[in-house]
Amino acid sequence: MSSIIPSWACELTFPSNMERAHSLIDEIMSELRRMPWSDRELFAIQLSLEEGLINAITHGNKGNPEKKVRFSYTLSDEVTRFRIEDEGDGFDVNAVPDPTSIDNIENASGRGVLLVRSFMTNVTFNETGNVLTMEKVRARECQDVKTA
Amino acid sequence: MPSQRIDIKSVADITIAVCCDMKLNDDLVIQEWGEQLIDLSDDAKTRKILINFERVQFMSSSALRALITLNKKIKDDGCQLILCGIDDNIMEAFRITRLDTVFKIEKKEDDAIRSFTVS
Numbered sequence: 001m002s003s004i005i006p007s008w009a010c011e012l013t014f015p016s017n018m019e020r021a022h023s024l025i026d027e028i029m030s031e032l033r034r035m036p037w038s039d040r041e042l043f044a045i046q047l048s049l050e051e052g053l054i055n056a057i058t059h060g061n062k063g064n065p066e067k068k069v070r071f072s073y074t075l076s077d078e079v080t081r082f083r084i085e086d087e088g089d090g091f092d093v094n095a096v097p098d099p100t101s102i103d104n105i106e107n108a109s110g111r112g113v114l115l116v117r118s119f120m121t122n123v124t125f126n127e128t129g130n131v132l133t134m135e136k137v138r139a140r141e142c143q144d145v146k147t148a
Numbered sequence: 149m150p151s152q153r154i155d156i157k158s159v160a161d162i163t164i165a166v167c168c169d170m171k172l173n174d175d176l177v178i179q180e181w182g183e184q185l186i187d188l189s190d191d192a193k194t195r196k197i198l199i200n201f202e203r204v205q206f207m208s209s210s211a212l213r214a215l216i217t218l219n220k221k222i223k224d225d226g227c228q229l230i231l232c233g234i235d236d237n238i239m240e241a242f243r244i245t246r247l248d249t250v251f252k253i254e255k256k257e258d259d260a261i262r263s264f265t266v267s
Binding site: 018022039040043044046047050051054099100105106107108109111112114115118119 | 173174175206208209210212213216217219220236237238240241244245246247249250
């Protein structure tokens, strides 16, 4: 992961509640829109946050409001970084069936992890599978377009 | 009382459902949206359904899941489903998940109307 000087950083713990998660995502996106991220990159970050937090709240903590999500992030013009930790049992990220295979393509689930891995620059899960760390680095060509 | 999640119109024998919400990511919104689309497909007169996403700017994998459920039902019923007006960023999510190979997708509503099979 690259080193950055964050222009915005936060760490908080909140109960398993998607409404709270959505209001946090809205706050983060509104801050990022002030920075020179492209629309495409903003979409990628928003979708990854949505999928990461759904995974922690719905699958990790099984929607139990007694269980908490620990969420921290740093935002800057060049790199955004997020860490999402739930209190669930975790999962084996390597055992998630490939949702794009012919056998699974019409299955209802399994797309969240794939979307996060595709849309973000660096994505890691801890060994237990209850901590997701993801980072988006702003693309050079986008920076060039913005400054042209 | 659920909110209206789709506007419905008809062109010839095609039923067009225009999604009303800009974001399809909230559980309740997705549930109501999915149920209203299923209700539409339950209508015996509806054999060709076009879902227009031109107002939608964001959707999560939960909305994709609801769409897959609908697609299975429509296929089982022997009906046709086409999607149109999908934002470029959302289209990227369809490509990554290869759902662009599962659904028939057209860029514009007019093109979609023309591409239904005559029955």
